[in-house]
Amino acid sequence: MKRWAGVGVALLLAGCASAPELFHYRPPAEPGEQSTQVWPEPPETARYAYVGQLLGEQNFRAAAEARSTGERMVRWLVGLGSGDREPTVLRRPSALTVDADGRVYVTDMAHPSVYVFDPVAPRLSVWERADVGQPFVAPSGVAILPDGELLVADAELGAVFRLDGEGRPLGRFGDTPLLRPGGVAWDPYREEVVVSDIRAHTLEVFDARGHHRRTLGGPGQAPGRFNAPTQVAVAASGYFITDTFNARVQHLSPEGDPRDSIGQRGLLVGDLVRPKGVAVDRHNNLYVVESYYGYLLVYDDQGRFLMPLATEGTALGGLYLPAGVAVDSRQRVYLADMFNGRVLVFQYLDQGMDPDLMGLVRYPPD
Numbered sequence: 001m002k003r004w005a006g007v008g009v010a011l012l013l014a015g016c017a018s019a020p021e022l023f024h025y026r027p028p029a030e031p032g033e034q035s036t037q038v039w040p041e042p043p044e045t046a047r048y049a050y051v052g053q054l055l056g057e058q059n060f061r062a063a064a065e066a067r068s069t070g071e072r073m074v075r076w077l078v079g080l081g082s083g084d085r086e087p088t089v090l091r092r093p094s095a096l097t098v099d100a101d102g103r104v105y106v107t108d109m110a111h112p113s114v115y116v117f118d119p120v121a122p123r124l125s126v127w128e129r130a131d132v133g134q135p136f137v138a139p140s141g142v143a144i145l146p147d148g149e150l151l152v153a154d155a156e157l158g159a160v161f162r163l164d165g166e167g168r169p170l171g172r173f174g175d176t177p178l179l180r181p182g183g184v185a186w187d188p189y190r191e192e193v194v195v196s197d198i199r200a201h202t203l204e205v206f207d208a209r210g211h212h213r214r215t216l217g218g219p220g221q222a223p224g225r226f227n228a229p230t231q232v233a234v235a236a237s238g239y240f241i242t243d244t245f246n247a248r249v250q251h252l253s254p255e256g257d258p259r260d261s262i263g264q265r266g267l268l269v270g271d272l273v274r275p276k277g278v279a280v281d282r283h284n285n286l287y288v289v290e291s292y293y294g295y296l297l298v299y300d301d302q303g304r305f306l307m308p309l310a311t312e313g314t315a316l317g318g319l320y321l322p323a324g325v326a327v328d329s330r331q332r333v334y335l336a337d338m339f340n341g342r343v344l345v346f347q348y349l350d351q352g353m354d355p356d357l358m359g360l361v362r363y364p365p366d
Helices: 009-018
Strands: 048-054 062-065 072-075 093-098 104-108 113-118 123-127 129-131 139-144 150-154 159-163 169-173 181-187 192-197 202-207 212-217 229-235 238-243 248-252 258-262 275-280 286-290 295-299 305-309 325-327 332-337 342-348
Touching: 048 332, 093 139, 093 325, 093 332, 093 342, 104 139, 113 139, 129 159, 129 169, 139 192, 150 181, 159 181, 181 238, 192 229, 202 229, 238 275, 238 286, 248 275, 275 332, 286 325, 286 332
Parallel strands: 139 181, 181 229, 229 275, 275 325
Antiparallel strands: 048 342, 062 072, 093 104, 104 113, 113 123, 139 150, 150 159, 159 169, 181 192, 192 202, 202 212, 229 238, 238 248, 248 258, 275 286, 286 295, 295 305, 325 332, 332 342
16 A cells, blocks of 8 residues: 555545535635645645634535536635624534535534534534433544434443434443443444443444444553543554553554554654544544644554644644544545634645645635
């Protein structure tokens, strides 16, 4: 597998044209001006471009006719709201996932709920109920099943809950008690659900109907053991788990056999202190949220550190205790910047591609 596998230009542009967008594109104001923040910075080849951010209601305004091609797109403008009503905004976004239609599901710890940014409707929905008569308390993980059901882990309630596509509670998921569930992930390769239990220091694996299949790990520092596993990502080779208090990301086989340990405790960029979120893209690039230092770290498919992603030096300011990360089918990377109350969005770029020629967009519009 190539260390930096590319995304086809035609495929990427087709994806951008086929679905409503979350942000406006701003063309360069001056010849030669680069309108999009990229990493690494020039003159190195850009690998990632900043796309925009999700904040809340201000991302939505109205669907409108746009562009001479006749495409419909969503105009996401600041300022939605009427009278003195305070707009609905993210407060402490934690975990997130994205469905095939581009809907972004974000759990929020300060306003215990799931925020659904839906560019198709277009609307923002806030789902507050974990079960009938039971609001969320600390929603810590979120995943989508193939049938469209949403699974939401609540750390304080000690359970994973099922919601339908409209946010209606469908009951608890799983037939095995959990102490403090953190992350939850759907495994399409084995058609299983994987849940990290922060307090038990285990991974619990269920089938799609919630029947428990196996327990992996247990407390400790040895390979295959955990100290507060926070989030989990799934690949064909197995699971990547942020082993938070062991300051590493572990790569386990589906049977729980240790494969690799990624990252080390230290003070340099690329080292880990409090890893939280983890995601894998289709090229097996690994994204790890280093919460304490405030970086999104990128590793290749061999676990070698490639580069950090952060917003330092931009008008948006730096990251503040970031938490979750997710990658969608268009190779967009979504980062929950927890204490800044927003989700940042980056685009993985093909080698040599000029981000200003991709139809990329940025937010907020000028």
